[in-house]
Amino acid sequence: MDLFSSCTGICFCNRYHPDDPVCTTINGIGQHNEVIENTEVTLRCRLHTESIIPVGRLVWYRNAAEIDSGNSPLDIKTTITRDDHGVPFSCRLEHSGSSSSISCLNSITPDVQYPPQVTTPLNLCVQEGTTFRINCDYVPGNPTLTAIQWKIPGRESFTRHNPIIIDRVNSLKHSGVYTCKVNNTYFNGEQGESLSKTTVRVEYHPKVETLPVQRVKQGDDTSLQCDAKAIPDVDRFQWITPSGSVVNGRRLTLQNVQISDGGKYNCTARNTFCDEIGGYGYGWNYTYLDVLYGPKEVFLTGNTTKKTDESLTLTCTTSRSNPAYIVTWYKNGSPLKGHSNVIDITTTTEESSGHSSFITKERLQYKVTPGDNAAKIQCSASLDDFPKTTSVFSKEITISIFFPPNHTENCLTKLIKATPGTELIVDQLLTLQCTSCSSNPPADILWYMDDREMKSSNQAEHRDGYFNGTISEERLHINLTYKHNGLPIHCVAASRIFSGQTYESKKINLDVHYAPFPADERFNRRVAVRVGKTASLQCQMKGIPTLSIQWYDQDRSELQPDDTRRHVEEDPKNLTQESTLYIKDVRNSDYGIYYCRGENKHGDVEIVIILSGKCKFPVRISPHRRNIHQAAF
Structure with missing residues (x-):
């Protein structure tokens, strides 16, 4: 088997003898022997042919020093460090019992890549308001091409380049950790990176905090507190009183405060800067002690009588106090603040010289309505932001508001029939009652029949009404005659204060019932008509309810409606x-x-009409018929 053909790394021997070993790698090293610092690599030593059985042993060397290969001399694992940069690695076939050896025709020389090494100050102390600079120093890595970035407090990303220069340093914005990052790019695209952090401490002189004004009631105890923000912390507080005396400490206690204790109290604070800055930082502030005392009296003046919808003006005046007390207005015990009828509230303050002393005058302009009648108005002087003070109240005054009898919602002057029963009859005594709406002063009642004023012999009665006003009630008595029938009657409520303003009731039309009677006493007459002509006999009567009229002839026979010669x-x-x-x-x-007879439920009447020719003759009228009117001859 050809061992060379099974090599999985890069083989570097291009010329070889079949007996020579070859040095290769199978992982961790790049094409040009690049390797990242602290990477573990495997080095492999192979013979070209398996027919050659090596006699002796394979030995790995780093430079000229043998490497302990353990039990597997063909493959060794090693971690490449920065110190291995440019150092060759090779293997040899050493024959046993002989000093001769065969070296690998090639060697592996790593190009070790590692990040740059950054250095910045660990801590930095600067004074607020000055300019400071931070430089990021570094030792280049391999490769040497290096990028420098800064991350400053309050930001998550690296944005600034080297160096950082900040003008007018601010303790809130610029205190914190500054991180410098330098990096290079390895052969495989990975980034080599080195970080260094600097903690910046911005020191500033004390910023003293006190209450600008501290109020205390005369005779009470109080204390003045001085606080300060500073880096580093304050190491000394001092108070300077209005008299010039100096008191050490953050808190100044005053007992049984009097008006003479009032004035400006200065607080100073000191801190000690770091050695880089040196010296002390100072700050100061003051508290003005305002001694409070209230007014002894409060006076309420003004016109207390007005017509509705007019403007009521009242003035509330306090005696001397410190500070100027706040005036509050009350109506029937409830504050008037925010009331829609308040037109304007004007406050003026008079300040005296020397110790603080004020007189407060407040003028209230208020649009009155009927609901304000008999209201009790009062004012007080108090300090809302100082609960220990006691409110001082004026005396109550009662206002009187004139209003006509029409201001109650849905109220109208009312006219009713006080006589029992539903039917009016002649000679009956009719009683009408007129009731006004509430008013101040009480309304006068006027009576009108057929739009002509009538006089009443009765006096109006009065009772309590809305808005603390008065309701007027008056009765009118009328002896009814038939002439009252159909006449309209109404009443009017009028106020003497509001000239020309009257408030009418609805009109009542009198429906008077009475027995019938001739419309005209002279209507009874004789009618002369020649024979063969047409006679016209007229009968006119008055009566309510509607009359039933019947005609009778001289025989007292009722005329029949089917009579073709006589009809009605x-x-x-x-x-x-x-x-x-x-x-x-x-x-x-x-x-x-001929008799014309009219009748309703209240009575009847007959009118006699004589039909004659050219002569006259006496007429007898039955004495048994009542309410019969004789015709004239």
């Missing part, structure tokens, strides 16, 4: 009912008395 026609005219009896071709027997 009805003609109602408004409240008057007219009935006409027509007699065709008058005969002597037709002359005489």
Whole structure:
């Protein structure tokens, strides 16, 4: 078997004697003997022909030094390091008992590839606001072509090139770990890489934090706190009081604070920079101690009487205080803040010289409605952001709002019939009742019949109404006659304060019932008609409800509707009912008395009409008929 033909690596012997061994590799080394540092490779030594049985042993050498091949001299495994770069590997056939040997016609000289070696400072201390520079130094690798990149704090990728220069260093943005990465590219496309990290510490002078203003109620205890942010940490705090005294420590305690303790308190803080920077860092800030005291009194003034929809103006004034107290307005115990009727709130503050002292005046403009009538208005002075202070209240004032009798929702002046029963009859006493809506002051009640004002002998009565107003109620008594029938009557609620504004009730049309009577007393008459002519006898009556009218002849016989010579026609005219009896071709027997009789449930009446020729004759009327009217002769 030809051992050479079974070689799986690259064979380097191009000239050989059949007895000579050949050096090859089967893994880990490239075409030109490239190998990545710390890669394990297998080296193989082969004879050209199997017919030659080697006498002696095969020995591997690194440069001139023998390599221990163990029990398998043909194949050896070895890890290639950076030190093996350019060093030849070869094998020999050494004859036993002889000093002669046959060397491999070729050798394997590895081209060991390894990454560059990067070095950067481990730590770096810089002062905030200055400029700093970081350089990435390195020893080239193999291959030597090297790329340099930086990753800075706050970013996930490598973006910057060497060196890094940053102006106006900021502790928040630029403190942290800076990583330099250098790399080269191996024969197989893999990357050789080396990383180095530098921790940058940005130091800055103390940034002192205090409350700009600290408020304390007169007589209370308080303390002033001084805090600072710094790198490195603060190693000394000092307070300087308004009087100039110096107190060490972060906290300054004051007891039984008085107005004279007010003023500016300065806090200073110091830290010590690193050796690279050297020296101290200083920072300062102040707290203004504001001593609070409240007003002793609060005064509320203004006009308390207004018409609805007018603007009510009130002024709330505090006595001296520190600070200027906040005024709050109340209506019936509830705050007015945000109320839709508030037109404007104007606040003015007068400050005195010397220690802080203020007088607060606040003017409220409020559009009043009927719902504000009899409301209790009050104002107070307080400090919402300082709960230990006590609110001071003014005295309550009660406002009076004039409003006409129409401001209640869905309220109208009401007119009702107070007389029992549903039917009105002549000579009956009708009582009507008029009720106004709530108003302030109470409304006057006016009466109108057929749009003409009437006088009432009754006085209006009053009771409580909406919005703390008054409801007026008045009755009107009418002795009914037939002339009242059909007349409209209504009442009006009027206010003396709101001139020209009246609020009418709905109209009631009087439906008065009465017994029938002749529409005109003079209508009873004699009708003279010649024989052969047509007679027309007219009868007019009034009465409610509608009358039933019948005609009777001189024999008291009711005229029949099928009489072809005599017939009746009805003609109602408004409240008057007219009935006409027509007699065709008058005969002597037709002359005489005719009776027109009207009747409803309240009574009846007869009208006598005499039909005659040229002569006159006396008429007798039965004394047993009631309510009969005699015709004139």
